[in-house]
Amino acid sequence: MSTATTNLRDEAERLLQELAGPHARLREDQWTAIEALVVQRRRALVVQRTGWGKSAVYFISAKLLRAHGHGPTVIVSPLLALMRNQVDSAERAGVRAATINSGNVTEWDEIHERIASGDIDVLLVSPERLNNPDFRDQVLPALARDAGLVVVDEAHCVSDWGHDFRPDYRRIRTLVAELGEGIPVLATTATANDRVVADVAAQLGVGEGTGETLVLRGGLDRPSLHLSVVRIVEPARRAAWLAEHLGELPGSGIVYALTVSAAQDLAALLAERGYAVAAYTGQTDTAEREQLEADLLNNRVKALVATSALGMGFDKPDLGFVVHLGAPSSPISYYQQVGRAGRSTDRAEVVLLPGREDQQIWKWFASVAFPSESLVRRVIGVLDVDRPQSTPAIEPLVDLNRSRLEMVLKVLDVDGAVRRVKGGWVATGQPWHYDAPRYARLEEARAAEQAAMLEYERTTECRMLFLRRQLDDPELTATTEGCGRCDNCCGSRWSTDVDEAGVAQTVARLDRPGVDLAPRKQWPTGMAKLGVSLSGRITDGPEPGRVLGRLSDLGWGPRLRALLDGPDAAAPEELMRAAISVLAAWDWAQRPAAVMAVESESHPLLVGSLAAGLARVGRLQDLGTLRSRPGRPPVTAANSAYRIAALVDAWIPPDLEGVHGPVLLVDAVTDTGWTLTMAARTLRAAGADAVLPFALASPK
Incomplete structure (x- = not known):
């Protein structure tokens, strides 16, 4: 081993100890991978059990490459929990890390500026970001040109033979194909059989047969x-x-x-x-x-x-x-x-x-897998080449729910038949082939895996x-x-x-009627950047609440869907009886003293009559309806931070003088929970001792 290589390994050992403690030592395979990436600038596929130390390989490599003047490392990472763990790990080794994902929307612009100024060593990117138009067109090309290392973590997600295939991961092929000369690539996973390893290798160009690849694959026994x-x-x-x-x-x-x-x-x-x-x-x-x-x-x-x-x-x-x-x-x-x-x-x-x-x-999860050719071609057929359409605009035109439609669009995007642009989706006009034999083989593989699970x-x-x-x-x-x-x-x-x-x-x-509704406990990060001074734990929100039923329930689901999809009307007797039974079974710390309805745009009569009926039966003070401020636009944001910002000061504070005890707050549907949280804050600020949220339905 040359002096330079010896010094490099010593530095790698020091960085490992910063990551994992003073007694940590590099495994031989870890050093083999680091040397291949940093010195030889090769591509590597590492398949090792959980806990082996795959993240140490790429963080140490990132730091060493940065010290030698190379660009930032780009890590494509599938889960927010993983990203948070990895950023914490990076900081322990002195690595300047940042992440771009759906949970930190308000920080994206600042992170893009830090990338441009060279102030980031490691950028962790969710696969969904790879095809965001702004990121794809403005940030990704520079990263592909200047990156010091590209890491594909949980690489089995690339393979539709894998247990957790994600269409967005297929876009990594484009990123790898456009890399500058000599930029190493590391793919890692803990859960891949031979078939998945071969598929990942073929798609990312990091498998055996490329002529320059290092493959490290270890045993999977876990003695503990x-x-x-x-x-x-x-x-x-x-x-x-x-x-x-x-x-x-x-x-x-x-x-x-x-x-x-x-x-x-x-x-x-x-x-x-x-x-x-x-x-x-x-x-x-x-x-x-x-x-x-x-x-x-x-x-x-x-x-x-x-x-x-x-x-x-x-x-x-x-x-x-x-x-x-x-x-x-x-x-x-x-x-x-x-x-x-x-x-x-x-x-x-x-x-x-x-x-x-x-x-x-x-069987149900299999039923929402990739749909038939006729349905997929229907999606392509409703898209224009020049006029973008959003996913909600496409949804009424095809016989697919939102989640399946989004999955189909992502696959078609990878296949080149559609493209995501600002404003939505457009067709490319390129021919598209429905690979029926491949989908049939996948179905057979899934059936074999299910049989194996039953055998286990x-x-x-x-x-x-x-x-x-x-x-x-x-x-x-x-x-x-x-x-x-x-x-x-x-x-x-x-x-x-x-x-x-x-x-x-x-x-x-x-068998108890109703569904528990857990209160929100934490404000999203980045609220200050939207001009809203809310952060940390929520201390003035509602108490634990109840929902009559889920829209997905086999029992109450169909009745609630019919009620909410139909014209607004007073709460039927059957609904009143069910709501009363839910409240009767509610083990609250203190019985409510009053009831109030949240103003509903779609079902004001339903919600108002339900609240009034509960007040009458329970002998509660009827506070009427919590009214929205005049001129307030409807809240349509899906992102939590923006949704909260739109709900700040959204209601006219009620007069709660003479109300001694909790207020039962009634709404039609609760989805994200932020409407009831923010409405409860309005009541708490107006003097309510506590707020007990109750909704007719939740989506799931």
Whole structure:
């Protein structure tokens, strides 16, 4: 090894110690990757288990390249939780890092200026930003020309064979193709089998066969993980089992559920049983996620009850357990999620509680996958070449809901048939081919993965060996012995017996009318840049509230949708009875003294009559309607910060003289929760002791 190389490794070791502590030492494969990127300027694909230290490779490489006069490192990163962890890690090593994502809209201009002035070492970019017109046309070309290193983290997202394929990730191919000469590329992932590795390699030009690529692929065994499957048929009994045993699990951890509503219901159940838990889903606001992540990192909660929104990149080395109430549809996805646990502990418990309804949920998710050729061509057909159309404008013209339409547009954008521009989407006029054979192969692959997940639940062999085989672990051989830790190797640790009183309590809770409505706890970042002096924790918002039902519920959902989609009318008797039953079951700290309706643009009679009826039945003071200030435009912003800014001082403060006690605040639909939060602040400022929000419906 030359003197220069020795000095470089010494510097890399020093940076690692700043990242991970004074006793940290580079793994040989870590140094091999760093040397390939920094000295040889090569492309590399690193497939290593969670906790191996992939982020150390790219942060150290970024710092070393910057010291040698190269440009900033661009990291394409899929999840906000991952970005926050990575920025914190970078700062520990003296790396000047910034992130551009949907959660910091108000900071984008400042970050662009810092990039232009050379004041940023590492820029973390969400894949969605790669095709934002301004970023794509004004920022990306300069980054592609001047970047010191490009990193594609969680690179399995590039592959539609992967468990978490994201259309936006396919745009990375364009970024890589346009890189200046000699700019190294690093792709990393922890969860990829042979097929996914080959697909990522082909798409990013970082795989075997390019003639200059380094491929580092390690073993996937996790000695700390103790895998178990607990088979209980009835859903309520499974939830009761978790409520009974959660306290026995070590430290703090994650409980995964398959749907948003399941996560919310389970969090409410566990909270009522005395556990410090909170729901974490794709509907959780950015600022709220940050607070919840901090609560878990600092062991202020026993668990976050989460969907897959809390997945890749969440970094808590001492996470004590991962429990799944319902099985993911792929062993690869399952391994990725359980890999969050036990990274720096001797033992972590991993428990799967599968249900017969899991397959129905898998089927539903499969039904919203890429649609038929006729529907896709309909999307192309309604677009103009010259006149941009927004997604909401396109939606009424095609038989696709918003989420599927957005997915189709992104895929068509990658395929070159449409293009995102300022103002929306345009057709390119280029021919487009519907790759039916590929989609059929994908469907077959998904079916095989589901069958493998069911086999994992039933298998009597070592569970860790089973998962490693699914991921084509290169260190797995025909003579590899079982892990000696899972329930099949050591015998079941967990009994399926459940206390019948706990089961009855759980059934009563899940059958209870209404849905819990958690109050907003944290203001979004960047509000000051919009002229609004709100930051930190929310101290003057509403109390925990209730919603009559979700629009997605099988029971009340269809009735609520029919009611809200139809003409405005007084609240029907059936609705009044249901609302009264929800309020009767509400375990509030103090009974409300008065009721007030939030002014509704679409259903003023419905909301007003409901509030008046509740006041009459409950013998509450009827405060009428919380009126909007004259001339206020309707609030249409989807971004939380801009939505709050539009709701500041939106209502005329009511006269609450003589009101002694909480005010029940009634609205038709709550989606983001910001309308009820801001309306509650108006009432609190007017003198209300507390505000109890109640809405007829929430979307999910």
